[in-house]
Amino acid sequence: MTATIIDGKAFAAKVREQVAGHVSRLKEEHGITPGLAVVLVGEDPASQVYVRSKGKQTVEVGMNSYEHKLDAETSEADLLALIDQLNNDPSVHGILVQLPLPEHLDSDLVINAIDPAKDVDGFHISNVGLLGTGQKSMVPCTPLGCLMMLRDHHGSLSGMNAVVVGRSNIVGKPMAQLLLGDSCTVTIAHSRTKDLAEVVRRADIVVAAVGRPEMVPGDWIKEGATVIDVGINRIDAPEKGEGKTRLVGDVHFESAAKVAGAITPVPGGVGPMTIACLLANTVTACCRANGLAEPQGLTA
Numbered sequence: 237m238t239a240t241i242i243d244g245k246a247f248a249a250k251v252r253e254q255v256a257g258h259v260s261r262l263k264e265e266h267g268i269t270p271g272l273a274v275v276l277v278g279e280d281p282a283s284q285v286y287v288r289s290k291g292k293q294t295v296e297v298g299m300n301s302y303e304h305k306l307d308a309e310t311s312e313a314d315l316l317a318l319i320d321q322l323n324n325d326p327s328v329h330g331i332l333v334q335l336p337l338p339e340h341l342d343s344d345l346v347i348n349a350i351d352p353a354k355d356v357d358g359f360h361i362s363n364v365g366l367l368g369t370g371q372k373s374m375v376p377c378t379p380l381g382c383l384m385m386l387r388d389h390h391g392s393l394s395g396m397n398a399v400v401v402g403r404s405n406i407v408g409k410p411m412a413q414l415l416l417g418d419s420c421t422v423t424i425a426h427s428r429t430k431d432l433a434e435v436v437r438r439a440d441i442v443v444a445a446v447g448r449p450e451m452v453p454g455d456w457i458k459e460g461a462t463v464i465d466v467g468i469n470r471i472d473a474p475e476k477g478e479g480k481t482r483l484v485g486d487v488h489f490e491s492a493a494k495v496a497g498a499i500t501p502v503p504g505g506v507g508p509m510t511i512a513c514l515l516a517n518t519v520t521a522c523c524r525a526n527g528l529a530e531p532q533g534l535t536a
């Protein structure tokens with residue numbers, strides 16, 4: 237078998253198109269322009285790239301982008317004061333604090349200071365609780381992107397065996413909740429799971445989000461399974477020349493693609509969907525804040 241490649245880049249472009257349509261309707265029919273504020277603390281190079289990309293794509297779909305770049309030594313009090321200001325700014329419908337934060341800042345405290353209605357990352361404890369109890373919430377962008385691709389590929393996920401490898405608050409746990417919400421039988425596995433290979437081999441859907449380069453080989457995958465690779469790991473690539481690197485996922489793509497029915501590549505799979513879903517969440521937050529009907533198909 238050679239797997240169908242699930243093209244996250246193309247899918248994300250379609251989601252952005254839908255978002256742009258909703259934004260122009262909000263402007264024309266209600267005179268409202270959704271606004272997204274992104275806060276970056278420090279100079280982490282990867283975070284700088286992601287924040288730039290978020291700002292650019294926000295503007296491309298017609299929304300207002302507010303970037304707040306703070307230096308690495310910013311105090312918790314100053315960061316919380318900025319969040320308070322954004323919480324009270326009616327032109328800001330979504331607030332995102334780029335992670336990871338410098339070590340002296342308490343991420344949980346900072347995230348929980350965001351107004352849950354503006355928490356477009358879906359990381360606030362209230363949104364975590366709402367998602368866990370099947371209530372309307374803001375849904376974390378990466379798992380939402382994975383769910384959209386799975387629904388698009390399969391239609392219904394009902395009754396499928398899903399194994400999520402990874403138990404992070406940002407991806408693993410919310411992914412499991414979303415799959416459960418779509419009536420999958422869900423197992424959360426992780427690096428300490430006994431007989432991990434056997435557990436993964438039972439899965440119709442594998443979501444790999446452990447942050448370990450190419451940890452899941454093809455012989456762990458059941459024939460015809462759908463593999464969603466959330467990992468983004470930069471590894472040395474001496475074959476490309478001295479000092480060169482390349483991106484790989486948590487799945488060994490070449491071997492997995494020979495047995496899977498469908499698979500997301502890295503790059504170009506889950507990553508682009510993360511930012512597209514952030515834009516979708518911002519439109520959703522804007523509609524909710526204004527008592528308007530939410531866009532269909534852009535949330536769980």
Ligand SMILES: Nc1nc2c(c(=O)[nH]1)N[C@@H](CN(C=O)c1ccc(C(=O)N[C@@H](CCC(=O)O)C(=O)O)cc1)CN2
Pocket residue numbers: 286332333334335336357377378468483502503504505506507508509510511
């Ligand atoms: N507040 C948040 N912080 C972080 C999140 C998040 O969702 N909210 N996720 C990641 C980083 N991230 C967005 O912030 C992100 C990561 C990767 C991509 C992406 O498109 N990756 C490309 C490859 C990019 C490359 O060449 O390096 C791909 O997979 O094709 C988008 C967004 C941590 N922080």
